[in-house]
Amino acid sequence: MKDSLFLRDKVPMTKADVRAVSIDKLDLRTAKRFLDVGAGTGSISIQAALEYPQLEVVAIERKIEAVQLIQKNRTHFECENLEVISGLAPVDLSGYFDAIFVGGTGGQMADIFSWCHGLLHPGGRLVLNFILLENALEAYQIADSMSWVDVEFVSIQSSQWTGLGSGHYFKPQNPTFILSCKKES
Numbered sequence: 001m002k003d004s005l006f007l008r009d010k011v012p013m014t015k016a017d018v019r020a021v022s023i024d025k026l027d028l029r030t031a032k033r034f035l036d037v038g039a040g041t042g043s044i045s046i047q048a049a050l051e052y053p054q055l056e057v058v059a060i061e062r063k064i065e066a067v068q069l070i071q072k073n074r075t076h077f078e079c080e081n082l083e084v085i086s087g088l089a090p091v092d093l094s095g096y097f098d099a100i101f102v103g104g105t106g107g108q109m110a111d112i113f114s115w116c117h118g119l120l121h122p123g124g125r126l127v128l129n130f131i132l133l134e135n136a137l138e139a140y141q142i143a144d145s146m147s148w149v150d151v152e153f154v155s156i157q158s159s160q161w162t163g164l165g166s167g168h169y170f171k172p173q174n175p176t177f178i179l180s181c182k183k184e185s
Contacts, residue, residue, distance in 0.1 A: 001016060001019070001043075001046075001047050001050070002016060003015055003016050003043075006041055006042075006043055006046070006073055007041070007069060007072050007073050007076055008041060008069075009041075009065070009069055010065075011040050011041045011063070011065060011066045011069050012040045012041070012066075012103075013040055013041040013043045014040065014043050014044055014103060014129060014176075015158065015173055015176075017156065017158040017173075018129060018156050018158065018173075018176045018178070019043055019044060019047055021154070021156055021178060022044065022101060022127050022129060022178055023044065023047060023048055023051070025125065025127045025152070025178065025180040026048070026099040026101060026125050026127050026180075027099065027125055028048055028051070028052045028055060028098075028099055029052070030098075031052065031055055031098035031099050032054070032055065032056060032098055033055070033056045033057075033058070033095065033096065033097045033098055034048055034052075034055050034056070034057050034058070034097060034098065034099045034100070034101070035057075035058050035059075035060070035093070035097045035099070035100045035101070035116075035119065036048070036057065036058070036059040036060065036100075036101045036103070037060050037089045037100065037101065037102045037103065037104070037105075037112065037116075038060070038061065038062070038089070038102060038103040038104025038105065038106070039059035039060060039061040039066070039070055039084075039103065040061065040066055040070075040103055040104070041066065041069055041070065041073060042059055042061075042069070042070035042073045042074065042082070042084070043073075044101050044103065045057050045059040045070070045079075045082055046073055046074065046077050046079055046082065048101075049077075049079040049081050049082045050077060050079065053081060054081075055081060056081055056083075057079070057081055057082045057083070058082075058083045058085060058093070058097075059082060059083070059084050059085065060085045060087055060089050060091060061084070061085075061086065061087075062086070062087060062088040062089075062106060064086065067084060067086045070084050071084055088106055089105075089106065089108075089112060089115065090108070090111055090112060090114075090115035093119060096119060096120065096121045096124075097119050097120055097121065097124060098120075098121055098124050098125070099120075099124060099125040099126075099127070100116045100119065100120060100124070100125070100126050100127070101127050101128075101129075102116070102126070102127070102128040102129070103128075103129055105128075105135070105139075109135070109138050109139060109142060110142055113126075113139070113142045113143065113146060117146065117147075117148075117183060120183040121183070122183055122184065122185045123182060123183060123184075123185040124182065124183045125180065125181075125182055125183075126148070126180065126181050126182070126183070127178065127179070127180045128178070128179045128180075129176055129177070129178055130176070130177045130178075130179070131174045131175070131176055131177070133177065136153075136177035136179065139179050140153055140179055143179060143181050147183075147184050148181035148182065148183065148184070149181065149182050149183075149184050150180075150181060150182040151179070151180070151181040152178075152179070152180045152181070153177065153178070153179050153180075154177070154178050155175055155176070155177050155178075156175065156176045156177075156178060157172070157173075157175045157176075158172075158173050159171060159172045159173065160173070
């Protein structure tokens with residue numbers, strides 16, 4: 001989905017190229033429940049909800065302006081299968097999930113990993129995005145020390161063709177580190 005389709009304001013958003021890789025790593029083809037933690041604009045939640053209409057999507061966001069923006073985007077895209085929760089993860093949730101995406105940890109990396117492990121079905125996928133290298137490395141160390149399997153760590157750098165005066169250049173976006181892993185079966 002194009003970034004320009006989303007209502008944005010000043011709330012952070014996972015950009016289209018990174019979103020595509022992250023959603024692919026979540027492997028939602030047969031998933032029934034999906035959790036988006038630190039949902040920002042809701043771009044991951046909404047794209048997943050639209051691409052997989054059978055999916056029950058839950059988005060958690062702590063910033064009230066972002067929660068309001070997710071709700072506006074949910075209405076804008078008519079996503080009936082998206083529930084928005086205002087709060088700081090980890091929060092009490094009922095049931096289990098097949099996949100979890102983490103776009104922000106609020107400085108509680110170890111707690112988020114343990115919480116996600118408890119919420120996932122065996123074989124469930126966890127994907128986390130980072131723009132700060134220190135946070136990405138901390139997440140990798142935690143995943144490596146826990147019982148996660150199929151741990152993958154990639155860096156994505158994307159640039160968009162942009163006009164400048166009479167010429168063009170590739171306007172860079174922040175590099176994004178994507179950590180994906182699976183709860184052991």
